[in-house]
Amino acid sequence: MQRDDVAREIDQLRAELRHHNYRYYVLDDPELPDSEYDRLFHRLRDLESRFPDLVTADSPTRRVGGEAIPAFATVKHEIPMLSLDNVFSAEEFTDFDRRARDRLGDLLGQGADLLSPPQITYCCEPKLDGLAISLVYEDGVLMRAATRGDGVTGEDITHNVRTIKNVPLRLQGETVPRLLEVRGEVVMPKAGFLRLNEQAAARGDKTFANPRNAAAGSLRQLDPRIAAQRPLEFYAYSVVRCDGLKPEPSQYGLLQQVRQLSFRISGEIRRGEGTEFVQAFYRDIQARRDSLPYEIDGVVIKVDALRFQQELGFVSRAPRWATAYKFPAQEAITKLLAVHFQVGRTGALTPVARLEPVSVGGVTVSNATLHNFDEIERMDVRIGDSIVIYRAGDVIPKIVRVLADRRPAGTTPLPLPAHCPVCGSDIERPEDEAIARCSGGLFCPAQQKEALKHFVSRRAMDVEGLGDKWIEQLVDLALIKTSADLFCLKKEDLLPLERMGEKLADNLLRAIDRSRATTLPRFLYALGIREVGEATALNIARHFGTLDAIMAADESALMQVVDVGPVVAESIATFFRQPHNLEVIAKLRERGVHWPDLEAQGLREQPLAGQTWVLTGSLGTMSRDQAKEKLQQLGAKVAGSVSKKTHCVVAGEAAGSKLADAEKFGVTVIDEAALLNVLSSHGM
Ligand code: 9MJ
Numbered sequence: 001m002q003r004d005d006v007a008r009e010i011d012q013l014r015a016e017l018r019h020h021n022y023r024y025y026v027l028d029d030p031e032l033p034d035s036e037y038d039r040l041f042h043r044l045r046d047l048e049s050r051f052p053d054l055v056t057a058d059s060p061t062r063r064v065g066g067e068a069i070p071a072f073a074t075v076k077h078e079i080p081m082l083s084l085d086n087v088f089s090a091e092e093f094t095d096f097d098r099r100a101r102d103r104l105g106d107l108l109g110q111g112a113d114l115l116s117p118p119q120i121t122y123c124c125e126p127k128l129d130g131l132a133i134s135l136v137y138e139d140g141v142l143m144r145a146a147t148r149g150d151g152v153t154g155e156d157i158t159h160n161v162r163t164i165k166n167v168p169l170r171l172q173g174e175t176v177p178r179l180l181e182v183r184g185e186v187v188m189p190k191a192g193f194l195r196l197n198e199q200a201a202a203r204g205d206k207t208f209a210n211p212r213n214a215a216a217g218s219l220r221q222l223d224p225r226i227a228a229q230r231p232l233e234f235y236a237y238s239v240v241r242c243d244g245l246k247p248e249p250s251q252y253g254l255l256q257q258v259r260q261l262s263f264r265i266s267g268e269i270r271r272g273e274g275t276e277f278v279q280a281f282y283r284d285i286q287a288r289r290d291s292l293p294y295e296i297d298g299v300v301i302k303v304d305a306l307r308f309q310q311e312l313g314f315v316s317r318a319p320r321w322a323t324a325y326k327f328p329a330q331e332a333i334t335k336l337l338a339v340h341f342q343v344g345r346t347g348a349l350t351p352v353a354r355l356e357p358v359s360v361g362g363v364t365v366s367n368a369t370l371h372n373f374d375e376i377e378r379m380d381v382r383i384g385d386s387i388v389i390y391r392a393g394d395v396i397p398k399i400v401r402v403l404a405d406r407r408p409a410g411t412t413p414l415p416l417p418a419h420c421p422v423c424g425s426d427i428e429r430p431e432d433e434a435i436a437r438c439s440g441g442l443f444c445p446a447q448q449k450e451a452l453k454h455f456v457s458r459r460a461m462d463v464e465g466l467g468d469k470w471i472e473q474l475v476d477l478a479l480i481k482t483s484a485d486l487f488c489l490k491k492e493d494l495l496p497l498e499r500m501g502e503k504l505a506d507n508l509l510r511a512i513d514r515s516r517a518t519t520l521p522r523f524l525y526a527l528g529i530r531e532v533g534e535a536t537a538l539n540i541a542r543h544f545g546t547l548d549a550i551m552a553a554d555e556s557a558l559m560q561v562v563d564v565g566p567v568v569a570e571s572i573a574t575f576f577r578q579p580h581n582l583e584v585i586a587k588l589r590e591r592g593v594h595w596p597d598l599e600a601q602g603l604r605e606q607p608l609a610g611q612t613w614v615l616t617g618s619l620g621t622m623s624r625d626q627a628k629e630k631l632q633q634l635g636a637k638v639a640g641s642v643s644k645k646t647h648c649v650v651a652g653e654a655a656g657s658k659l660a661d662a663e664k665f666g667v668t669v670i671d672e673a674a675l676l677n678v679l680s681s682h683g684m
Helices: 003-026 034-050 090-104 190-202 211-219 224-229 251-260 274-291 306-312 373-379 445-456 468-476 502-515 520-526 534-544 547-552 566-577 579-590 624-633 657-665 672-681
Strands: 074-076 121-128 131-138 141-147 153-155 179-187 233-243 270-273 296-303 322-326 331-343 349-360 363-369 386-390 398-402 612-616 637-639 648-651 668-670
Touching: 003 034, 034 331, 090 274, 090 296, 090 306, 090 322, 121 233, 121 251, 121 274, 121 322, 131 211, 131 233, 141 153, 179 211, 190 211, 211 224, 233 251, 251 306, 270 274, 274 296, 296 306, 331 445, 349 373, 349 386, 363 398, 373 398, 445 468, 520 534, 520 547, 534 547, 547 566, 547 579, 566 579, 612 624, 612 657, 624 637, 624 672, 648 657, 648 672, 657 668, 668 672
Parallel strands: 612 637, 612 648, 648 668
Antiparallel strands: 074 153, 121 270, 121 296, 131 141, 131 179, 179 233, 296 322, 331 349, 331 386, 349 363, 386 398
């Protein structure tokens, strides 16, 4: 590569990185996925290392983060807030470990067993995906809170941080240090983030792209009353200054110490020796990533002994004694090849994007959802565009952003189809509605199929073995149109289907027959009423007790049900006003679909009646009061202390002495995830 070309590329990379730093750090609105940013950054660093004379002092590689925004007072960090280097694979972590062991040399070997090579003890932490802040306490009182800013100078956000409920304004404990600087991450728990975005969407405000931006945006408010309303939490992860208190000699010990001073630390932090321990930790956290209450983007591995940390020191941007071991990226860039429209159970058109296949988090993705036509218009996404897609856990991949500056020439906005791609009926899109629908109703085979697939699904009527492929053939051959037709199917109807045999046909008929005996909540859910999911069906069934009572209920009666608002109530009442629906329900009953009385099943009673529950520690997805209310709605008594009569103790994070009491009395202890299971199994 010519030196001139390199210089040009370096210039361009720097300009791009500066732009993206600004979007990320100042506007809290990044354009690029982190992985793409990292790629640009690494490319620049690589070129600079090969052409050291092209390095300048203001290169983004010499800086830690973004600039402070001028609206806030600036704060100079006594000790710079550095960032962490990343590793992305077991091999890269092994290299990190080897380099650290080499540097520590004899120091590490002291006292080690001669047969096994000395290993480093690591403090392993989840890598919370929020905003790093620094908190300074003098004589136990919170004096100042600051963002990282560029690592040397940050913004004073004390007014906002004071509103975060779990940030101690005054330290607890026997002896309080004269001076303490604690650093950690402010995060917005996933549950709070979803709620915040729902509220924003309902008001027609812009939603936040992810919990990290929401947390950062909340802390960058000038008015602390806004931050106070945001569900923010602080997790401490390091102590950088401490006078007047004997500090523990290890990272793990320090964290326990700050916990005593009343800071929250993550409940997932573990200490262990060597790379195998670290790998097991990484895998365990990765497997549980989706069920953690906050978003994480990897784990942070720190050499535990502070004297080793001191020996290892720093390289320009980051400590040599710690590294972020990142999970595979959840975002990637690819090209939009086409958009197809799928017709759902209620006729809603869902645009599905066909993509140039791309690997995201280890999975190849070639389709993504665009949710609804509104989303297409809002993003103005066009065929040929470069787009950012996001895929997390088992969530369907989603297009989050269009990279407008990479748009090829000659593209045009995507039109909303005028006719249903399946039945040709007109497409309707009521004004102010995001969703466009096929007006064909149950005349549209796509809607027939989706309604039937839902009807037979496991959580609805549970017709075992009657998968999508069979439903499609049955509808295509006009053997069935409605759910009631299922119960008239005969063996000779089934035999002509592709890949059908005698035995399979018998099995399917038996499964259809068995499904006649169901429950009222299942039946109600199976009907596929818009807005009525499983939990709503259960609440409605419990409230009214019989199908006839539900069918007779008007909107205001329906709104008496827990969690049923005007939209749901209207949808239910409208459903039961349609002669066609009443006819199908009558036929289903005629053909033997039945359910036992809810009273006989004990479902209208309170399933946890007679049980005493105790809550301890803090929960990530709801407050203790909310948990208490839900348990009480199910009939449980919620007590403040544990006795041998206690049925169950729910232990949240930082659970206290009640946990020991539970052990003493041999009472069952469950964690938050198990509590959520109990609640959801009862429709809460
Ligand atoms: C996060 N983000 O959870 C650090 N971090 O330590 C943890 N970040 C860190 N540690 C030193 N757990 C610099 C950054």
